[in-house]
Amino acid sequence: MNNIKSCGFRKILIANRGEIVLRVINTCKNLGINTVAVYTKGDKNKLIESAADRYVRIQGDSICSTYLNINKIINIAKQHKVDAIHPGYGFLAENPRFAKACKKNGITFIGPSAEVLEKAGHKIEAKYIAKNQGIPTIxxxxxxxxxxxxxxxxxxxxxxxxxxxxxxxxxxxxxxxxxxxxxxxxxxxxxxxxxxxxxxxxxxxxxCVKAKHIEVQVLADTHGNVIHLFDRECSIQRRFQKLIEEAPASSIPTSIREQIGNTACQLIRSVDYVGAGTVEFLLTPTNEFYFLEINPRIQVEHGVTEMVTGVDIVKEQIRIAQGLPLSIRQEDVKAKGHAIECRIISECARKNFAPSQGTITGIDIAENNTPKINCRIRVDSALYPGINIHHSYDSLLAKLIVWGRSRRSAIKAMDKALKSSRIEGVNNTICFYRFLMRQKCFLEGNAGTDFISEALVQKYSRHSLSPEKVAMIASAIYEHETNHEITFSKPNKWVEEVRREIIRE
Known part of the structure; x- marks a missing residue:
């Protein structure tokens, strides 16, 4: 870990935007650490401004000249005398040059060292390392x-x-x-x-390999301790972007689950990794697993792991960066129940997931909008009425996370939470997720990474269904539940069949 301070952190800068900034601030407040957040022209957020101790604008007119500009981020950190920088996910989170710049300027980078990022964060290099450890790769x-x-x-x-x-x-x-x-x-x-x-x-x-997408959450400190917080499943994807995540992964034999967890820890130890990270695998229908990559940062979907283990992953990140040992041992980690996350994104399912932009005019997501670690419903979001959503940044609007005693109860809870949620002003995927929650393949835990692009099409193949039409019909839930009239250019028997299925209670 870079430039570890034994006296602890007094101030942390979060070099990111959106919900992950609020998530890190939440833990920093619990730890008594002051925070500095940043924003750009046209991207100022009232919730972040209210939560952070300082909110500083990065001068520039593009992502490259702002959130990706290492010099500007470092200068703001130095001006505000921060002890550490939390990069969140995306942007500079996996950039070894950023980690080096932090170290050079006496600032702790909350993440792996630049040397580890150059190895583990580079997917080809990581595959070489895995092969040398005897781990199968694609x-x-x-x-x-x-x-x-x-x-x-x-x-x-x-x-x-x-x-x-x-x-x-x-x-x-x-x-x-x-x-x-x-x-x-x-x-x-x-x-x-x-x-x-x-x-x-x-x-x-x-x-290409037909498989499930399985990942293992790992934590490693500077004292040689390496543990995993069990696994997650991220098979429900669209254009390789995860839409629904679960913890633990479904329908995996116990022996395979243990092998994957142990393999992840083995790989992390082999590269002297320090920090929170994720080791990703593909799991075939015959239960053969292949190393995919290491994500050397916190993941968007870390919340489902926190829901089933009760471990605050951001807190552990900060402890590790301060040079402290992990607060938990492997034998202390227990997975209780099942958690599911839906990434609500600003895309129009009716138009082949075309991006949607506009001003949020109303928002009501489930029953809770505070990112608490121990709860049954959790919403991670930086949305509020009046905020503008535009194409310059990621389409994520909110993460809706639910917990249940079993996978089946978690699915029921998610369906109920989605039904009680609304985001007005932009098209979004709430209704599409309600459709997915009802599909047999998903309910049985058999969905692979091709679920949306192929499996749903096959389900209705007798109707010559395209993926675009699956999305279009699924979105009918939203119009139905908000009493908007649904019209089609001409009668369609398939439309009526799928409407009855996805709207039934």
């Missing part, structure tokens, strides 16, 4: 410097394949190419997206 390429390199990999390994960013997360830059024409289009768009999101154009390719 076959992939080296860095693809040109489109020609991508075509060479495809020729040698066949389609379909996935293009991936060598660093960063959130599905940025990920594309499936099913043929040569796809690859030509995907390569250029992926490169552009990576440049905008991470100021990077390092990309590689992997073979």
């Amino acid at each position: 076959h992939g390429s080296e860095i693809l410097k040109t489109e020609k390199d991508a075509h060479k990999f495809a020729k040698e390994n066949g389609y379909p394949l996935i293009l991936k960013s060598c660093s960063g997360g959130g599905g940025r830059g990920m594309r499936i190419a099913r043929n040569r024409e796809d690859l030509i289009s995907c390569f250029s768009t992926a490169m552009k997206e990576l440049e905008n999101s991470f100021k990077s154009q390092h990309i590689y390719a992997e073979k």
